[in-house]
Amino acid sequence: MLCDEWHKFVDVAVQMVENVCVPQKEAWEKELGRELKTFGLGESMGGGTLFSLCIKRPDLYDGAIFSAPMFMVSKETRPAPPVEFVLKNIVVGRRPGPALACFV
Secondary structure (H helix, E strand, O other): OHHHHHHHHHHHHHHHHHHHHHHHHHHHHHHHOOOOOOEEEEEOHHHHHHHHHHHHOHHHOOEEEEEOOOOOOOOOOOOOHHHHHHHHHHHHHHOOOOOOOOOO
């Protein structure tokens, strides 16, 4: 189930790049009269997303920069189930302010 949801998320990210980033790049190239290189920057979950984008559509980027990309959390490094429950359901729900943005 989670894998299916991840693929849907990556598909939405691909659509965003195709519908927003590519046309903007083409407009800048036309205005400047030269080809521009495109690089992706992804940190944490954004790094995992960027990696998936690069695998799925290698033509979208000329290069990629990954900062601590999150691919998965192994069972060996996960906290005990009660701690995980508290972190997911109590701590995260009470954090102040909006979530930090991911650069994809």
